[in-house]
Amino acid sequence: MSGHGGAAARIAADLRDAILHGEYEPGDRVRQEQLAEHHGASRVPVREALRMLEAEGLVTLVANTGAWVSRLSQEECDELYRMREQIEPLLLRYNVPLLGAEVLDELDELATRMASEQEVEQFLRDDRRFHALSYGAARTSVLGSTVEQLWNRTQHYRRAFLRLSDPSADRGIHLEHRLLVESLRRGDADEAGAVLGIHVRRTRLELAKHPEVFAAAR
Amino acid sequence: MSGHGGAAARIAADLRDAILHGEYEPGDRVRQEQLAEHHGASRVPVREALRMLEAEGLVTLVANTGAWVSRLSQEECDELYRMREQIEPLLLRYNVPLLGAEVLDELDELATRMASEQEVEQFLRDDRRFHALSYGAARTSVLGSTVEQLWNRTQHYRRAFLRLSDPSADRGIHLEHRLLVESLRRGDADEAGAVLGIHVRRTRLELAKHPEVFAAAR
DNA sequence: ATGCCTTAGATTGTATACATAGAGTGGTGG
DNA sequence: CCACCACTCTATGTATACAATCTAAGGCAT
Known part of the structure; x- marks a missing residue:
């Protein structure tokens, strides 16, 4: 499934917008499968999107545990x-x-x-x-x-x-x-x-x- | 194969070091399969590593085409x-x-x-x-x-x-x-x-x- | 000879299947 | 009643298989 090239980038852009629009709050958990289903994709491009947002500081990943919307002190x-x-x-x-x-x-x-x-x-x-x-x-x-x-x-x-x-x-x-x-x-x-x-x-x-x-x- | 949790992070760290040590030069192509083989892993964690380094500005990704070590004007x-x-x-x-x-x-x-x-x-x-x-x-x-x-x-x-x-x-x-x-x-x-x-x-x-x-x- | 189209090969992108670590649950002993 | 441990279940991490796209080489017409 999926159109041409770039599901990961599209998912990252959507999730970024969702976070900036306040649809998520800091501390909210981001589940891979849920995101994948929402975008009609598999978890592979979702994981790439999470890595991108992690490097931007919007998402915090913990190995073998999960992803959360970043919280600032x-x-x-x-x-x-x-x-x-x-x-x-x-x-x-x-x-x-x-x-x-x-x-x-x-x-x-x-x-x-x-x-x-x-x-x-x-x-x-x-x-x-x-x-x-x-x-x-x-x-x-x-x-x-x-x-x-x-x-x-x-x-x-x-x-x-x-x-x-x-x-x-x-x-x-x-x-x-x-x-x-x-x-x-x-x-x-x-x-x-x-x-x-x-x-x-x-x-x-x-x-x-x-x-x-x-x-x-x- | 692979030990516990974090091949992607390890590959990213290695590639980052290699770039900083000058083993790669700006403009050099980074092939996924080659990197995967070098680390005894599959291309999946390699792709995650590339996304991380892309967000750090060390690697430039072009959809459906490939990855290159970033070059600065x-x-x-x-x-x-x-x-x-x-x-x-x-x-x-x-x-x-x-x-x-x-x-x-x-x-x-x-x-x-x-x-x-x-x-x-x-x-x-x-x-x-x-x-x-x-x-x-x-x-x-x-x-x-x-x-x-x-x-x-x-x-x-x-x-x-x-x-x-x-x-x-x-x-x-x-x-x-x-x-x-x-x-x-x-x-x-x-x-x-x-x-x-x-x-x-x-x-x-x-x-x-x-x-x-x-x-x-x- | 040059430019364009076709086609084969290589490389990237993604879905699926399987392995593995974490979190919670129920039970047991103190 | 509380602390601790085995176990189950859920979610994450990765390998493999397949699909789509780009690149380059070769042939054809101009």
Whole structure:
């Protein structure tokens, strides 16, 4: 059965999306046979998909025992945010000269919409699109994929944090988004990088105020 | 056949070491059956190992076609070094308070030995051990494993660069190592981080002077 | 001679079958 | 009542067999 070439990649992509969309939670067990059946495939490509997601940090495999959706301690999440703080301004600088008028306009739109967004899921999508857009379409670079992985690994905890309160409540976030777009419009890479660094840093500190997000359930 | 649980992990570790030791070069093809036979296993765990190394950036897989040892363009290598420049000082800061007298002494030893080392392979080992040691034994942190992957992906090009000239020729490297150890001895995290950043940056610039290292052979 | 199509070989991709280690269960002795 | 052990069952790990795809060589027409 199965179409052409790449069941493993397809399963990995689906499982990755499912985890990022919150259909799984950290600590949830991932059973090979169940996944295989769900995709109409055997366990062989499922195992390959799990190895891929393991290397991305989304899944944790224990030999002869099983696979679980990765859980982060507060310290690990903090580390990931510190990495983002160092790396994302670097990526942004690469893309400042490449930003066109249409992209800048969409960034404006997204910033405006987020400022009054109530729904967590929509906010998550918009925020992610906002930053991804600012990093350009250059998905090929090793830097871009590293940043994407940092976002993926912390996605669940961002969602859990946002659920604690109204996403539009924190005015600082929206102010920073505005400042960022403005710097980008002027093509000021230094200032844009600085604002972004502050933005990520503040997010990290806000997250640190809510250790209950990292409480081990089940 | 095969012992207990973990042929895939063992094969991945072996292949990773082989690539890092230079037994393979970027662009070399990796055949599944050949690897399987070499390890007395079937192709199933081999494929899992390849997926793992693919996610680490050491191997490039093309569907229905094959696997090759990853090759970096000069631009990609430059990106990886810029990431190192941002991230490694961060990791170092984590470990400054944890450094004991024995470790500092070994760092001194390594710095001394490297300053007069002629052999490329020995220099590579010592340099890597020097920095890994300064980052402490904390292999568990997500930051530590990220840094390790950055080193792994650029290892081949470091070797190729060193082969162009006497490793002990560049006095700047050894001076920076000395300065680093001295800062660490004083427990001055800020200065140590700054020196390390400069160290990585200078290495990147030196590497940029030798584009022939990235010339696509075969 | 050159370019394209056909075909044979090799290599990858996946399903199935079997081997093996873990987790839980019931029973027994203390 | 609790700790411990044998056993069963479930899920994982791997080898084998088969299907699909890519590559390269050779023939044919232009």
